[in-house]
Amino acid sequence: MTGSGKTLIINTGSSSLKFRLYENERILIDGEIEGIKDGYSNATKNVIERIKKYNIKTINKIVYRIVHGGKMKSPSILTPKLMRKIKSLAPLAPLHMLPVIKVIEALKIIDAKEIICFDTSFHLTIPELAKRYAIPVEIADKNGIEKYGFHGLAHEWMFREIERRTGEKYSKVISCQLGNGVSICAIKDGKSIDTSMGFTPLEGLMMGTRSGDIDPAIIGYLSIKGKSVSEVMSMLENESGFKGITGISDVREIIKMKRNGNKRAKIALEMFAYRVKKYIGAYAAALGGVDLIVLGGGVSRAGEIREKILSDIEYLGVELDANKISSPSPVKISKGDVDVWVIESDEQEIMFEMTRKI
Numbered sequence: 001m002t003g004s005g006k007t008l009i010i011n012t013g014s015s016s017l018k019f020r021l022y023e024n025e026r027i028l029i030d031g032e033i034e035g036i037k038d039g040y041s042n043a044t045k046n047v048i049e050r051i052k053k054y055n056i057k058t059i060n061k062i063v064y065r066i067v068h069g070g071k072m073k074s075p076s077i078l079t080p081k082l083m084r085k086i087k088s089l090a091p092l093a094p095l096h097m098l099p100v101i102k103v104i105e106a107l108k109i110i111d112a113k114e115i116i117c118f119d120t121s122f123h124l125t126i127p128e129l130a131k132r133y134a135i136p137v138e139i140a141d142k143n144g145i146e147k148y149g150f151h152g153l154a155h156e157w158m159f160r161e162i163e164r165r166t167g168e169k170y171s172k173v174i175s176c177q178l179g180n181g182v183s184i185c186a187i188k189d190g191k192s193i194d195t196s197m198g199f200t201p202l203e204g205l206m207m208g209t210r211s212g213d214i215d216p217a218i219i220g221y222l223s224i225k226g227k228s229v230s231e232v233m234s235m236l237e238n239e240s241g242f243k244g245i246t247g248i249s250d251v252r253e254i255i256k257m258k259r260n261g262n263k264r265a266k267i268a269l270e271m272f273a274y275r276v277k278k279y280i281g282a283y284a285a286a287l288g289g290v291d292l293i294v295l296g297g298g299v300s301r302a303g304e305i306r307e308k309i310l311s312d313i314e315y316l317g318v319e320l321d322a323n324k325i326s327s328p329s330p331v332k333i334s335k336g337d338v339d340v341w342v343i344e345s346d347e348q349e350i351m352f353e354m355t356r357k358i
Contacts, residue, residue: 005060069118078114122152149195179297208249211240273308
């Protein structure tokens with residue numbers, strides 16, 4: 001099945017904007033704007049200017065990645081009703097939702113069919129025992145509080161791309177998306193059965209600026225000490241994780257700091273690897289074993305991070321290939337019973353594949 005006409009893929013991150021323009025299945029433009037703070041309207045103008053340089057006058061479809069879609073399925077045609085729903089979910093993932101809303105509004109000047117791909121959709125298969133929180137059922141159900149999970153597009157693309165490359169079908173997969181945002185997913189027979197992020201993207205692993213799992217009583221304790229709930233939540237979202245430990249969120253810089261003897265950088269990297277390793281162990285238990293571990297995202301490019309995460313889990317059948325541990329992705333870095341791959345996720349490609357028929 002081929003694409004139809006020109007399709008613009010928009011993948012808005014918390015500080016970046018990836019865009020790709022397809023003509024049928026051919027990529028015409030593939031770009032990324034990084035280091036964005038509040039200037040998403042300007043970034044969108046930049047995208048439009050890039051398109052104009054190619055003398056492209058008509059775009060048939062615009063496909064947006066939306067981090068939080070609740071229980072909505074992908075792909076979905078963007079309507080005013082759906083847009084209102086997306087805006088209502090924005091407080092649950094503000095780092096991503098607010099920027100993409102700005103981008104959608106800025107791109108209204110293009111007359112094209114608008115389609116949404118939700119990061120949460122892949123996780124709709126998570127069973128109730130894994131998605132329900134142990135809080136009063138009436139409160140949870142009334143307020144829609146449950147595990148939604150995120151990075152679904154990345155997790156689905158990574159393991160399916162490994163299957164395409166190897167010709168294998170993997171029944172028990174642990175997918176690790178290790179970027180500025182970090183999540184791990186347990187995939188059984190192609191379906192998500194658990195994932196580290198939860199009701200919001202704040203749950204789970206420590207990340208660039210997000211704390212990940214903490215004792216929830218810390219929020220109440222800091223409130224008693226004089227901080228407002230909004231101040232504490234802002235701290236957990238924007239000033240924690242790698243940034244909270246080292247003062248910066250860029251893992252590349254933190255690795256350099258560690259090599260120069262910085263103790264905070266060293267403990268931050270050790271904390272991160274330890275927590276990823278714990279989740280791998282937990283999901284191996286949930287899956288009843290593991291056939292494939294796949295690492296993606298910018299953090300996974302560092303050989304020493306790969307080694308820290310995957311060392312001392314030989315009991316799972318993981319045996320690292322020392323000659324491949326630091327090789328550029330895509331690469332298989334194992335030689336044991338469990339296949340371990342490092343590959344760059346391509347959310348734009350899976351968004352294109354999902355929307356070809358629309």
